[in-house]
Amino acid sequence: MFETLLPKLQVDTVFDIDLEDLYKRGYRGIVTDLDNTLVGAKAPNATPELIAWFAKVKELGFQLVIVSNNNMNRVSVFATPLDIQFVHAARKPSHAPFRKAMKLMGLNEKQTVVVGDQLLTDVLGGNRLGLFTVLVLPIAIGDEGWRTRFNRRIERIAIARLRKMGKWLKEEKKK
Numbered sequence: 001m002f003e004t005l006l007p008k009l010q011v012d013t014v015f016d017i018d019l020e021d022l023y024k025r026g027y028r029g030i031v032t033d034l035d036n037t038l039v040g041a042k043a044p045n046a047t048p049e050l051i052a053w054f055a056k057v058k059e060l061g062f063q064l065v066i067v068s069n070n071n072m073n074r075v076s077v078f079a080t081p082l083d084i085q086f087v088h089a090a091r092k093p094s095h096a097p098f099r100k101a102m103k104l105m106g107l108n109e110k111q112t113v114v115v116g117d118q119l120l121t122d123v124l125g126g127n128r129l130g131l132f133t134v135l136v137l138p139i140a141i142g143d144e145g146w147r148t149r150f151n152r153r154i155e156r157i158a159i160a161r162l163r164k165m166g167k168w169l170k171e172e173k174k175k
């Protein structure tokens with residue numbers, strides 16, 4: 001059960017993802033979380049660095065869809081000025097939003113990468129569909145809502161268990 005929570009790859013930030021390598025391995029689409037993955041949960045807009053990253057993603061030949069459990073207004077304010085497709089109120093880890101994003105991109109499970117900061121929504125949802133899951137460290141953990149804070153508690157238990165099993169190799173972020 002705990003293995004379903006194990007990301008295929010762990011990096012500090014989206015900027016640490018080796019996009020060229022993913023492309024070489026046949027991936028063509030990125031389904032990314034928004035809050036605490038791309039920007040802090042309370043940051044309304046993309047940073048210049050992130051805008052440059054989106055451009056690189058596109059230039060390399062990837063499609064990208066933001067899939068967020070947050071509401072229409074939050075996700076739309078962020079994504080629309082950047083001309084990025086999105087699925088809001090996604091109810092991750094449910095399968096439906098991931099399938100919807102793949103449909104928007106015209107891609108299948110073998111071509112799609114999921115990027116997110118939460119094991120119980122992003123990683124679990126992606127893994128269950130057989131997508132390549134990438135876990136990033138949350139950007140601003142203090143800005144999280146009660147639901148996410150609750151998920152983090154379960155996350156810590158899962159990480160401790162995975163670590164005991166010798167499957168979780170990354171150090172926790174010191175804060």
Ligand SMILES: [Mg+2]
Binds near residue numbers: 034035117
């Ligand atoms: Mg998140």
